Amino acid sequence: MTHPVLDTLVSDEFALRFAFVSNPRAVHRALQRSEEVGRLRSAISQGEVTECSIRTFIAELLRALEYGTRFPNEYALAALAVALETRLTPFAEEFVTDLARLDLAETPIAIRVARETVRRRLRLPINKTKQFTLSNGDRGAGDWREARVVRRVAVGQVVGDFLVEAS
Amino acid sequence: MFEFQHLSGIPPEGIALQTRRGRDIRNSLGLVLTERHFRLFELLRQKHGANWELRKPPSGEYNCAGHVWASRRVCIYEEADWRWILADDGYRQAFSPVADDLVVYVEREQGILHIGRVLELRAGLVQGAARIPWVVSKWSDVAGEACHYVHDHPFRDFGFMVSIEYWTDRPASEESL
Numbered sequence: 001m002t003h004p005v006l007d008t009l010v011s012d013e014f015a016l017r018f019a020f021v022s023n024p025r026a027v028h029r030a031l032q033r034s035e036e037v038g039r040l041r042s043a044i045s046q047g048e049v050t051e052c053s054i055r056t057f058i059a060e061l062l063r064a065l066e067y068g069t070r071f072p073n074e075y076a077l078a079a080l081a082v083a084l085e086t087r088l089t090p091f092a093e094e095f096v097t098d099l100a101r102l103d104l105a106e107t108p109i110a111i112r113v114a115r116e117t118v119r120r121r122l123r124l125p126i127n128k129t130k131q132f133t134l135s136n137g138d139r140g141a142g143d144w145r146e147a148r149v150v151r152r153v154a155v156g157q158v159v160g161d162f163l164v165e166a167s
Numbered sequence: 168m169f170e171f172q173h174l175s176g177i178p179p180e181g182i183a184l185q186t187r188r189g190r191d192i193r194n195s196l197g198l199v200l201t202e203r204h205f206r207l208f209e210l211l212r213q214k215h216g217a218n219w220e221l222r223k224p225p226s227g228e229y230n231c232a233g234h235v236w237a238s239r240r241v242c243i244y245e246e247a248d249w250r251w252i253l254a255d256d257g258y259r260q261a262f263s264p265v266a267d268d269l270v271v272y273v274e275r276e277q278g279i280l281h282i283g284r285v286l287e288l289r290a291g292l293v294q295g296a297a298r299i300p301w302v303v304s305k306w307s308d309v310a311g312e313a314c315h316y317v318h319d320h321p322f323r324d325f326g327f328m329v330s331i332e333y334w335t336d337r338p339a340s341e342e343s344l
Contacts (some may be wrong), residue, residue, distance in 0.1 A: 016211060019307060019310075020211055020310050020325075021280060021307060022230045022231045022232065022244070022280065023278065023279060023280050026278070029276065029277050030326055068198055069201060070204060072204065094168055095168055102169050103178050103179065104178065104179070105178065105196070
């Protein structure tokens with residue numbers, strides 16, 4: 001059974017608000033500030049919606065993908081990309097980058113929204129980490145250090161405005 | 168994650184399309200729509216289109232920019248390309264639109280949201296009021312074409328703060344005509 005917050009992404013009421021905007025960047029923005037994506041984001045961070053259930057949900061969505069026909073669920077796919085934008089997990093990385101590098105006429109908006117998401121992920125601020133060495137009962141006085149997140153890129157991945165190609 | 172889709176879908180195909188200055192404009196031929204797209208457009212009309220006149224039912228071949236700049240042949244998705252066309256094809260902003268000028272719906276943060284073509288100026292609702300542009304446009308690549316008053320658009324309900332600009336290829340000296 002799908003979590004209700006995922007179900008809302010396939011409703012007509014949800015799609016109606018995004019299907020009639022031609023500029024994919026604006027679709028991204030509209031999704032970003034939508035209540036549904038906000039709820040999904042917090043459900044993911046609280047563990048109510050797991051990455052495993054998202055994977056199952058995506059598989060269900062993609063069953064409606066037909067060769068040569070416009071994909072009817074692309075706004076749900078785009079919403080997932082936006083909801084996962086700030087999540088730095090291998091699953092989120094895999095989802096948004098794989099969607100962004102698709103080259104399909106069936107789902108042009110979701111792909112472009114995902115490309116915008118990838119661009120924004122690369123601009124996420126440098127992480128600050130606190131390093132502790134703790135022993136039992138020790139409250140720990142750690143020192144803050146800056147750590148830059150280094151990303152591995154794959155051939156075909158869109159990085160900023162560039163497509164990574166094999167040399 | 169999308170390996171199967173990558174192999175089984177259609178890579179987007181476009182046509183040769185350039186600005187007057189020879190800049191390539193990215194574009195793609197749209198695909199046929201599903202029942203759901205028709206249903207969504209009907210919902211849009213019910214909610215926002217009480218005063219629209221439907222010119223054409225939904226089709227997937229082109230979007231608003233393809234309607235205006237590519238003779239209804241393709242979708243032009245990138246806003247940067249819309250800007251290049253306006254710049255390279257000699258458009259300028261107009262303050263008194265006439266038939267065949269462009270109406271451009273702009274959001275401060277997101278840039279251009281939508282483009283349509285002015286068909287005529289219709290009498291205002293009150294006697295002596297300014298005439299109101301009557302526009303034909305295609306709301307998106309999954310919409311139908313509708314004729315509507317320039318302010319009669321759904322973007323406010325979608326959460327966008329839209330301003331309306333008119334763009335023309337007429338020389339500036341013709342503005343008062």
